[in-house]
Amino acid sequence: MAEQSQRGREAGEAKAHLGSIGEGSASRRSHFDARIASSSPAMAPWRISSYFMAKRHRPGRGAARLFAHVEDVLVAATGEDAFEIVFAVAAALLLDRTRRDIAVRIAAVARSHRALDVKAPRRTPGELLERVAGLIAKAVSSAPSELEALDAIFEALVPRVAKSDKGQFFTPRHVVDFVVTALDVRAGERVADPSCGSGAFLSRAWREPRVQGEGVDIDARAVRVARLLACAAGRGPECVTLGDGLRRGDVASFDVIATNPPFAGASPPLGFEVERVVRRPERDALFLERALTLLVPGGRLGIVLPYNKVSADAFAPLRAWLVARARVLAVVALPRETFLPHTAQRTVALFAKKRARPLADGERPDERVWLGVSERSGKASSGEPLALPLAHDLGEVLSELAPFLAREGFSR
Incomplete structure (x- = not known):
């Protein structure tokens, strides 16, 4: 451990590490207190260089x-x-x-x-x-x-008050590209988004040949936009449904789930497992379970979640529940500005692979998880998107993340 600590100090302000899920309490790693990974040593630190934008480049x-x-x-x-x-x-x-x-x-x-x-x-x-x-x-x-x-x-x-009250916000396109690219959607796969909004994740997945994408959302106008994008991509509008993604009875039949579920607000009891794990779970926790339910064994999940789900002590039982049912491979912290001007809530992109069966009590496999931090959001402090090639750093993050995911059998 002394040698590992020395190596960590020499690494300076590393922004991501490889760790393992096992026993022990969490330790703070750089700016990201990723408690979904526990006490395993930091390995292979990497750095994202800082980027300072001159005032003359502020967007119009x-x-x-x-x-x-x-x-x-x-x-x-x-x-x-x-x-x-x-x-x-x-x-x-x-x-x-x-x-x-x-x-x-x-x-x-x-x-x-x-x-x-x-x-x-x-x-x-x-x-x-x-x-x-x-x-x-x-x-x-x-x-x-x-x-x-x-x-x-x-x-x-789209009325901002109505969307923010539901905890729903449009996902920036560069975040969508990052998540779907990391998921390595392949020709012929079935992709779903149980809270698809205007269909951003689906429209990105439809770029791959013969991908079958399905979405559902509770907002009628968002569904119409998603259907428009489906038609523009050569798909039929019937692949996007108006309804509550938490109440549909679909079975496990999808290879990939890519989603940014609503964060805010409680839901009436729906019989979910996480309702017995977390007191009054918010909708994002319910959608996390919903996503895993929809996946076939070995299916891949990319989901945007509030930062507190991977860091707060109150959600440790939820993390334990998740790890028992899915191999968590990566967690990437996103900047506070990502969802401005609607909210400054901290968020993460989490990638996981559904297990063939839940882990038994006391079963603790030695598995590595990749932890990273994105430092450039692609937005000004006002929430205005920046029209600059280096406005966000998710391409850099992906260049480091993708080889790890491939080595772990998550992607090609």
């Missing part, structure tokens, strides 16, 4: 703020629901690539894709619709990807 007016302004203009000019107008225009742009008048394209998409419930604006003049179409095109051209621009647009238009 982004898509989210732009469409918050568009919402004000549309409501004042037409009295119609800004979300419905922007949704209709976006659907027309994504699903009808002709150069016809935008109002004609909206009507055509409303007829051909009835599951999207596209509502053709009645009082909005065609000139204003064309202007909205131009703004969407401008937002897309200035964003890293079409999907990232749509994320920002719909995030601005």
Whole structure:
């Protein structure tokens, strides 16, 4: 232990380690008190170099703020629901690539894709619709990807109070890319998100050939956005369902679960195991169990959770419950700014593999878990996304994480 301590001191401020799950209490490792791993020695420390952004590079007016302004203009000019107008225009742009008048394209998409419930604006003049179409095109051209621009647009238009009361927040696209890439989704696999929101994780997974993705969410507007993205990806809208992901009776049939469940709020008793493990469990703990239930043995899980689930003493029983049912391979702490401007709550991305059977009482396999810290969130302190190549460091984190996951049989 003396030699290991010396090696740890020489490593300086290492941001991640390899550890093992075993007996003992947790120890603080760098900035991340990862109590899901216990007292095993730190190994192979690595460092993410600091990145300081000059003030002159602060971002300008982004898509989210732009469409918050568009919402004000549309409501004042037409009295119609800004979300419905922007949704209709976006659907027309994504699903009808002709150069016809935008109002004609909206009507055509409303007829051909009835599951999207596209509502053709009645009082909005065609000139204003064309202007909205131009703004969407401008937002897309200035964003890293079409999907990232749509994320920002719909995030601005979904009522913030309603989402925050439910503990639901749009997942930044670079976090989605990180989680799905680490999960190594493969051709032909079945992927699910039991709290899919606007479908970010599913739309990223659909990039792989023949991937079957299914999602469910309780928010009707989020489901419509997810269905729109499904159609844009060449999938059918029926793969996204409106409903409570905690109450569905699906059986274990999925190879991969990728999700960022709602954090806040309790749920009425639903007969979950974690209800006997944690007093008044929050919904994220219930969704954690739900995700494991949906996975086949050996299935892979990538989930965003509150930091306290892997650090607080109160949730030690939950961590023990999880480790008995899944091989936890990695935990990556995300910056506080990740979900700004909605919340500064600390979060982690956790990766695990469902066991073929739960561990017996007293069974403690010697398993390593990779612990890491992301230091650059991709956002300014205001929550505005930064349009810079080095705005976030999850690519660097992934370059260190991926070889470990491959060696442990989690990915290829």
